[in-house]
Amino acid sequence: MVLPSQTARPNTFAGSRFTLARRRPRRGGKLLGVALLGVLAALLWWMWPKSSGGGPGDGAELQPAGTSPLSPRMTLADGGNKPSLDPIPDRTGRASLDSASATEKTPEAKPAIPASDQAPVNDPATSGTAKPIPPAPVESTPSSAPQPAIEQTSAVQALIDSAAETLARNRPVDARDMLNRALHDPRASEGERRQARVQLGKIADTITFSPLVVPGDAVCATYEIQSGDRLVSIVNEQGLKVDWRLLQRVNQMSDPGRLRVGQKIKIVRGPFHAVVDKSAFRLDLYANVADSDGNRLFIKSFDVGLGEYGSTPEGSWRVRPASKLMDPRWVNPRTGEQFEASDPKNPIGERWIGLEGTDPQTQTLSGYGLHGTIEPESIGKEMSMGCIRLLAPDIELMYEVLVEGDSTVRIVP
Structure with a gap:
């Protein structure tokens, strides 16, 4: 009987050797893979960039700006320098992509602008486009040239x-x-x-x-009384062209007949002239002298009353000879009513100065004149029959300064 141990066995050894022979190569592949990974890891460790000086993996120093036309160095706007972020070349001269990918990429900055030409900077969070800074306002100076x-x-x-x-x-x-x-x-x-x-x-x-006499006054002067002088004779002899009562007024004489030889009095030279402004109800008195510009010299203004319904005739007039009257008798031309001298109801008051026309539109007119009034409220109004009314003190002065035949009166609108 053949024992099992003596029974011929299948060629398991051979098969087993075959099997081993086939598996062994697989085991060797794994080992080879592990070895390759180790070598690759060592290579990566060798080439990994360092943040500070020498040591393994430093392959080459960081290149300054301008050493490579492909990697310009970035310059800060304030003029400072920042290391290049270009890939670092390995021992073979090739750039390491791993190094570039392992480091966070920073966008390339534009070249710095000198401080004197610094462009306006906008906040990138609000705008991607630079806006110019408006110029400082220029303080304006108002024009000194008057209108x-x-x-x-x-x-x-x-x-x-x-x-x-x-x-x-x-x-x-x-x-x-x-x-x-x-x-x-x-x-x-x-x-x-x-x-x-x-x-x-x-x-x-x-x-x-x-009574004051001012040196250089062309209207007034000083006169020394001579033997036999009277005010009326002084006016005539000196050709003053005023009423003698004006001398009594300006010298404040209570008795014009009491003159002393050697006495100095003030005299006033005429004639004087009047302009009546109807729109202003005003009479302007002028002397017969001129100022330094050649204008007739204004003396004083007086308020007047005029003819009802604008009936005071405009134009040029002259004081009619032998027309001036004191305390005159008057007859109302409309009603025929008569007022005797010194009658307190006499509408023309205490003075009358007759006028005669001197231009074509006034030469045919008569009966007009300047006079006083017993109605002071009529001054500044149109209430007369066409004549020019003045208050009692004013018509008294007009009587003294306006002379017959020489003084003129012009009535304007």
Whole structure:
């Protein structure tokens, strides 16, 4: 009997050897893979870039800017330098992509701009486009050149103000000349003319209608009484062209017959002339002299009343010879009612100055004149029959300064 141990066995050894022979190569492949991974790991470790100086893997130092045309160095806007982020070449001279991928990529910056030419910078969170910074506002300076109207008004007002300063320095004749020029200046406003008239009237009260005689005054002068002089004879001999009562007024004489030889009195030279402004209900009195600009010298203004319904005729007139009357008798031309001299109800008051026309539109008219009134409330109104009314003190002065045959009266709208 053949024991199992003596029974011929299949060629398991051979098969087994075959099997081993086939498996052994697989085991060797695994080992080879492991070895390759190890080598690759060592190679990667060798080539891994370092953050600081020497050691394995430093292959080459970081290149300064400009060493490679493909890797320009990035420069900060403030002029500082930043290391290049270009791939580091390995020992073979090839750039390591792993190194580039292992490091966070930083966008390339633009070259720095010098501080003097620094471009405006916008916040990248709000805008991707640079907006220019607006220039600083330039402080504007207002023009010093005045407007023509303002310059004209200021020039006249400056002359009026200068006259006031001159008057304060006790130079009334010079101040009067300045004010008269301002009054006649075509650039003057109505308000400025009103100022000039008021001031001129005050000066006239001081140096024309008072005993004061100011050197250089062409209207007034000083006269020394001679033997046999009377006021009326002085007026005639000196050719003063005023009523002798004006001398009594300005010298404040209570008795004009009491003159002393050697006595010095003030005389006033005429004739004087009047302009009646109907729209303003005003009479302007002028002397027969001119200022430094050649304008007729204004003396003073007076309020007047005029003819009802605009009936006071406009035009040129002259004081009619032998027409001036004191305390006149008057007959109402409309009703025929008569008023005797010294009648307190006489509508024309205490003075009458007859007028005669001197131009084509007035030469045919008669019966017009200047007179007083017993109705003071009519001044500034149209209530007369065509004549020119003045208050009692004003018509008395007109009687003394306007002379027959020489003084003129012009009536304007």
